[in-house]
Amino acid sequence: MVHTSRFVFILLLLVTAVAGYPADTPTNRQDNQACFNCHGKTHFRILSPDSSRMVLFRMYTDLIISEQGFYKSNHRNFKCVDCHSDEYNLYPHEGSLKFNEISTCLDCHGGDQKYAKYQFEEIETACNRSVHASRMGKDFNCYQCHDPHTYKIAARGEQEMHLVISQGNATCLACHNNSMIYNTLVEKTLPDLEKIHEWLPNQGDHFSKIRCIECHARVDQKVLVSHEILPKDKSVRDCVACHSGNSLLLQTLYKYRSTENIRTMGFMNAVILNDAYVIGANRNTGVAIIMIILLSSTLLGIILHIAFRIKRSGENKMIHKKTP
Amino acid sequence: MYLYPLWIRFWHLINAILFLLLVITGFSMHFSWEIIRFDLGITIHNVTGILLIISYGLFLFFHFLTGNWRHYAITRKDLTQGIRMQIRYYLLGVFRGHTNPFPATLERKFNPLQKTTYFLVIYLLLPLLIITGLGLFFPQTVIQSLWGVSGLHLTAMIHTLAGFFGILFLMVHLYFCTMGATAMSGFSSIITGYHRGD
Numbered sequence: 001m002v003h004t005s006r007f008v009f010i011l012l013l014l015v016t017a018v019a020g021y022p023a024d025t026p027t028n029r030q031d032n033q034a035c036f037n038c039h040g041k042t043h044f045r046i047l048s049p050d051s052s053r054m055v056l057f058r059m060y061t062d063l064i065i066s067e068q069g070f071y072k073s074n075h076r077n078f079k080c081v082d083c084h085s086d087e088y089n090l091y092p093h094e095g096s097l098k099f100n101e102i103s104t105c106l107d108c109h110g111g112d113q114k115y116a117k118y119q120f121e122e123i124e125t126a127c128n129r130s131v132h133a134s135r136m137g138k139d140f141n142c143y144q145c146h147d148p149h150t151y152k153i154a155a156r157g158e159q160e161m162h163l164v165i166s167q168g169n170a171t172c173l174a175c176h177n178n179s180m181i182y183n184t185l186v187e188k189t190l191p192d193l194e195k196i197h198e199w200l201p202n203q204g205d206h207f208s209k210i211r212c213i214e215c216h217a218r219v220d221q222k223v224l225v226s227h228e229i230l231p232k233d234k235s236v237r238d239c240v241a242c243h244s245g246n247s248l249l250l251q252t253l254y255k256y257r258s259t260e261n262i263r264t265m266g267f268m269n270a271v272i273l274n275d276a277y278v279i280g281a282n283r284n285t286g287v288a289i290i291m292i293i294l295l296s297s298t299l300l301g302i303i304l305h306i307a308f309r310i311k312r313s314g315e316n317k318m319i320h321k322k323t324p
Numbered sequence: 325m326y327l328y329p330l331w332i333r334f335w336h337l338i339n340a341i342l343f344l345l346l347v348i349t350g351f352s353m354h355f356s357w358e359i360i361r362f363d364l365g366i367t368i369h370n371v372t373g374i375l376l377i378i379s380y381g382l383f384l385f386f387h388f389l390t391g392n393w394r395h396y397a398i399t400r401k402d403l404t405q406g407i408r409m410q411i412r413y414y415l416l417g418v419f420r421g422h423t424n425p426f427p428a429t430l431e432r433k434f435n436p437l438q439k440t441t442y443f444l445v446i447y448l449l450l451p452l453l454i455i456t457g458l459g460l461f462f463p464q465t466v467i468q469s470l471w472g473v474s475g476l477h478l479t480a481m482i483h484t485l486a487g488f489f490g491i492l493f494l495m496v497h498l499y500f501c502t503m504g505a506t507a508m509s510g511f512s513s514i515i516t517g518y519h520r521g522d
């Protein structure tokens with residue numbers, strides 16, 4: 001009797017534990033709400049220091065953080081103050097907080113076995129070699145491309161391909177289509193992407209079916225997403241790099257899905273199949289073989305027919321000779 | 325015997341040139357052989373494809389205007405007897421010195437076998453190639469998916485398959501043109517318009 005009640009108690013504990021913490025619900029919503037009250041909206045109200053009235057302020061657009069985006073991101077279970085000083089709980093924020101260093105991706109992920117599959121160290125090395133870092137140095141860190149508040153892994157996920165692509169491209173377009181941000185880093189006029197890529201036919205179709213990094217990053221076997229952005233003269237311009245049986249895309253955009261497919265099904269040609277029609281890369285070998293057999297047997301038939309015709313005309317000539 | 329009026333000969337010449345260009349560029353791209361540089365191949369294929377559509381449209385116009393279509397009207401008798409007789413002739417008859425069971429006349433330009441293949445090529449193969457080709461040219465217009473298969477893929481597959489059958493036709497077509505009065509008389513007839521009896 002005693003045993004059963006203890007068992008039931010433990011069971012109840014387990015059930016509440018599981019029910020209380022469903023696997024994928026962000027854990028710190030309540031704590032973060034205070035920050036989102038101001039940083040999640042375009043405006044906020046706050047009591048004046050003498051507590052006499054509520055004052056309405058606008059929030060600077062650059063400091064607005066998407067609440068939805070945050071709770072879908074890799075770091076959705078974080079408290080804001082895990083990365084930022086908890087002195088941010090006070091408003092007005094202390095001016096010196098600006099100068100606090102915030103952890104980098106590598107500070108938390110570097111050398112951690114749990115994240116080994118992402119190969120953070122390899123990625124960091126590649127980033128340091130990329131055009132961005134070599135021209136802009138430390139000003140161009142991981143956070144320039146990965147918003148710490150909203151980044152969610154794409155290529156490795158289960159998402160549909162077009163979402164992986166649009167997220168990947170949005171990363172680059174945030175600067176390369178926005179002179180305000182571009183010019184915080186360099187004082188140059190932002191090149192017009194459409195003009196630069198005029199040589200690429202069906203630009204719209206291409207940009208919705210491939211990411212910028214397919215052409216602009218060095219192909220790297222070691223990592224899933226290559227991070228070494230090359231100078232423009234080393235970018236892929238060769239159509240057949242993608243439009244061929246051993247398409248570059250199988251090592252870049254479709255790498256994860258193709259390795260998954262090889263693992264589970266043992267083939268890779270079908271990977272690109274459902275997402276895009278890449279002339280030259282999506283051949284159906286079955287159809288080609290059947291047609292080649294059909295064509296060559298027709299050719300054989302014709303050759304045989306010719307042979308009989310020649311033989312026959314030879315015989316005809318003999319007959320003519322015999323009867324002059 | 326004047327069988328092929330100028331407009332047919334003109335269409336036929338243009339059509340043959342365009343078709344050959346399409347076959348070469350199409351295969352160069354499909355197998356990424358790069359007989360022709362890929363982007364150049366695409367451009368040539370697109371331009372010749374559009375010219376082929378125009379020339380096909382003009383062909384149909386004159387085809388029905390002049391009554392040329394009557395030569396393509398397959399009869400029940402063609403299907404039940406004609407084709408068999410004609411095949412028999414090509415397989416056996418020619419070697420035994422028999423005469424062609426359906427010699428060309430002004431009223432009956434084609435034998436039943438020619439009639440059927442030209443019928444299939446003009447009314448089925450070319451339209452199929454044109455429609456799928458247009459689909460690939462304007463990919464937005466292709467239905468997204470059909471029975472779970474990407475619509476663009478299906479379109480491309482049909483286009484390639486039709487291209488293959490086009491080559492098959494061309495091989496057979498060229499060979500049968502050597503079966504006239506002499507090996508070359510068929511070819512001269514589509515240039516001069518005059519057919520020599522066989």
Ligand code: HEM
Pocket residue numbers: 328332336339340341343344392433438442445446494497498501510511512513514
């Ligand atoms: C490249 C070389 C080609 C050559 C040398 C050639 C040769 C000929 C010849 C000699 C004829 C007249 C004999 C006959 O009536 O059977 C003919 C007729 C015809 N050919 Fe071709 N051909 C070629 C390509 C094509 C192609 C690519 C097509 C279609 C896709 C085609 C479709 C036709 C049709 C429909 C006719 C009958 C025209 C009519 O009188 O209404 N030919 N061809």
